[in-house]
Amino acid sequence: MTQLLLFNITNGLIIGAFYVLMAIGLSLILNLSNVINFAHGGFLVVGGYIAYTLEPYLGFWGALIVSPFLTAIIGLAVEKTLISRVYGRDPLYSLLLTFGLAFILEDGTRVIWGANGKPFTIPAALAQPLSNQFFFITSYRLFMVAVVAVTIVLLFLLLRYTRAGVRIRAGTLDLETVSALGVNVRALRSLNFAVGIFLAGLSGVLAAGQLGLEPTMGAGLLMPSFIAIIVGGVGSLTGTLVGGLLIGVASGVTAVFFPAASEAIMYVLMAVVLLVRPRGLFGEEGMLT
Amino acid sequence: MKQLLKLEPRRKVAALAAIWAALMAAPFWMPLLGGYTALGTRVLVLGLAAMSVNFLLGFTGVLSFGHAAWFGIGAYGCGMILKYIALSTPLGILAGTLAGGIAGAVLGALIVRRRGVYFAMVTIAFGQVFYYIAFQWSSVTGGDDGLRPFYRQPLHLGVATLDILNNAVAFYYFVLVCFALAVAAMAFILRSPFGRTMLAIRENERRARFLGIPVELHIWIAFTLSCFFMAYAGSLYALVNNFADPRGLHYSQSGDFVMMAVMGGMRSFWGPLLGAVVFVVFQDYVSSITINWQIFIGFLFVLVVLFFPRGILGAIRRTVVAS
Numbered sequence: 001m002t003q004l005l006l007f008n009i010t011n012g013l014i015i016g017a018f019y020v021l022m023a024i025g026l027s028l029i030l031n032l033s034n035v036i037n038f039a040h041g042g043f044l045v046v047g048g049y050i051a052y053t054l055e056p057y058l059g060f061w062g063a064l065i066v067s068p069f070l071t072a073i074i075g076l077a078v079e080k081t082l083i084s085r086v087y088g089r090d091p092l093y094s095l096l097l098t099f100g101l102a103f104i105l106e107d108g109t110r111v112i113w114g115a116n117g118k119p120f121t122i123p124a125a126l127a128q129p130l131s132n133q134f135f136f137i138t139s140y141r142l143f144m145v146a147v148v149a150v151t152i153v154l155l156f157l158l159l160r161y162t163r164a165g166v167r168i169r170a171g172t173l174d175l176e177t178v179s180a181l182g183v184n185v186r187a188l189r190s191l192n193f194a195v196g197i198f199l200a201g202l203s204g205v206l207a208a209g210q211l212g213l214e215p216t217m218g219a220g221l222l223m224p225s226f227i228a229i230i231v232g233g234v235g236s237l238t239g240t241l242v243g244g245l246l247i248g249v250a251s252g253v254t255a256v257f258f259p260a261a262s263e264a265i266m267y268v269l270m271a272v273v274l275l276v277r278p279r280g281l282f283g284e285e286g287m288l289t
Numbered sequence: 290m291k292q293l294l295k296l297e298p299r300r301k302v303a304a305l306a307a308i309w310a311a312l313m314a315a316p317f318w319m320p321l322l323g324g325y326t327a328l329g330t331r332v333l334v335l336g337l338a339a340m341s342v343n344f345l346l347g348f349t350g351v352l353s354f355g356h357a358a359w360f361g362i363g364a365y366g367c368g369m370i371l372k373y374i375a376l377s378t379p380l381g382i383l384a385g386t387l388a389g390g391i392a393g394a395v396l397g398a399l400i401v402r403r404r405g406v407y408f409a410m411v412t413i414a415f416g417q418v419f420y421y422i423a424f425q426w427s428s429v430t431g432g433d434d435g436l437r438p439f440y441r442q443p444l445h446l447g448v449a450t451l452d453i454l455n456n457a458v459a460f461y462y463f464v465l466v467c468f469a470l471a472v473a474a475m476a477f478i479l480r481s482p483f484g485r486t487m488l489a490i491r492e493n494e495r496r497a498r499f500l501g502i503p504v505e506l507h508i509w510i511a512f513t514l515s516c517f518f519m520a521y522a523g524s525l526y527a528l529v530n531n532f533a534d535p536r537g538l539h540y541s542q543s544g545d546f547v548m549m550a551v552m553g554g555m556r557s558f559w560g561p562l563l564g565a566v567v568f569v570v571f572q573d574y575v576s577s578i579t580i581n582w583q584i585f586i587g588f589l590f591v592l593v594v595l596f597f598p599r600g601i602l603g604a605i606r607r608t609v610v611a612s
Contacts, residue, residue, distance in 0.1 A: 036406055090352075091405050092547070095406075096547065099541075099544045100590025100591045100594070101590075101591065103584060103587030103590065104591070234407055263421050267414065267418040274399055274411065
């Protein structure tokens with residue numbers, strides 16, 4: 001029993017780490033541009049399929065590195081042509097716009113790559129289980145966690161020590177002042193959006209290795225990211241990080257006792273957090289409320 | 290905008306008469322345009338749902354992106370009564386409306402302090418709870434296959450029996466009466482002092498608060514009322530299809546409702562109905578010619594947001610004012 005519980009906690013942490021990667025991208029965009037990017041799941045799928053297309057030429061490692069950049073470029077183009085037009089308007093419009101984009105991306109992948117699922121091969125070294133004795137965890141899952149950890153640490157370092165990163169953080173708190181200080185807010189938002197989509201693309205490649213590819217996979221992964229952000233508190237990236245891990249573990253542990261509720265528990269957690277601490281665990285009063 | 294609210298009464302009465310005349314005669318003129326009565330009934334119900342979303346969005350300024358949940362609960366509530374408990378159409382509608390409305394009232398109390406994007410996000414996430422319940426709890430809800438079989442029951446009106454099950458035209462008029470009742474209630478609420486307060490909150494929440502209006506309470510009541518209307522529409526939708534679909538609770542359905550409201554014109558009372566007509570007919574058409582119809586819906590969203598943010602009625606009014 002203890003072993004089973006331990007296994008599921010570890011498993012939950014791994015899944016949580018994956019949610020974090022996706023949610024952080026969503027959170028970045030939400031914090032700076034006040035846009036809920038419904039199309040985030042769509043970009044995830046695009047990232048996965050691009051990696052699938054590249055793999056025969058570049059191999060797994062090449063695809064893992066190149067695909068997120070290509071996805072970010074697509075994201076940048078979409079931001080420049082469409083999303084930047086609704087900044088400053090009622091959030092209703094950015095919601096509807098990204099909602100429409102999600103449809104277009106999902107159906108677009110279906111048109112290009114077909115409606116049926118596609119396998120995504122991972123290196124044999126990563127596909128083996130680590131140990132059959134204790135838990136059945138493939139090294140791919142640990143690899144995923146390592147990639148997520150390195151990415152998140154890099155992201156936090158960038159936000160802390162580079163000029164653009166500091167500006168993004170300042171813009172999250174008060175974009176008007178940042179703009180008044182002579183920072184090109186348009187460019188800052190575009191860069192920030194591209195970084196967010198880069199993370200979505202990376203999540204897509206990682207997810208493809210674990211789950212295979214399907215045009216609808218993005219929409220299913222979107223909701224946990226939402227919950228991670230709400231639980232952690234809107235406006236705080238640390239909050240999103242903690243929120244993602246927390247819901248991962250919660251659903252992992254619930255899977256031991258009551259498998260049917262492993263999805264529902266995330267929502268219960270969210271309801272409890274909203275009741276006890278409406279701004280979320282790390283949210284600051286006044287942020288986007 | 291303000292001058293428009295005072296459009297001369299004569300014109301308003303004429304417009305109202307035209308709308309109702311068109312709705313009442315729909316079974317006669319629709320086949321001429323290539324429509325069919327069941328499509329008209331569906332438009333009417335979805336239009337009512339879009340108007341319920343707009344009751345909150347357009348008149349209180351609160352964006353809920355999870356309203357499909359209340360719509361779906363209404364549908365399941367109505368269907369379960371008909372399937373498991375009693376073969377009575379009115380009882381089904383009543384139960385569905387109450388179930389969705391009460392669920393909305395409880396969750397509304399939890400989220401009413403949030404605003405803007407945050408409110409939208411929380412409503413989406415909570416709406417999904419009900420989607421998962423409908424999807425997972427297959428022994429009761431039928432899971433992925435939806436709730437079936439159940440059938441709307443003939444109405445016993447004392448002297449006569451109205452066979453709404455087999456007679457599509459009779460069912461259309463039954464739905465039209467239900468629609469009229471809800472729309473009258475909405476119009477009555479919007480004209481009341483409470484409705485005026487909703488507008489005040491929409492226009493300037495801070496000022497409303499300074500005037501001593503308990504803003505949270507008002508938003509909660511508006512939210513709850515909107516949920517009741519939504520669940521009512523949902524119950525009717527279960528009767529339209531004789532089927533309750535888990536996808537009817539999904540957030541993409543909420544997005545469709547918001548789209549109908551915005552596309553028709555969310556600052557006008559009848560806009561969402563017009564939006565529903567355009568949306569449902571468009572969806573019906575593109576899904577009949579291609580399997581990748583979703584991409585067209587996606588482009589429709591993008592086009593409306595970029596070029597018709599005020600919706601069809603909003604655009605027409607602007608031209609009227611300009612000329």
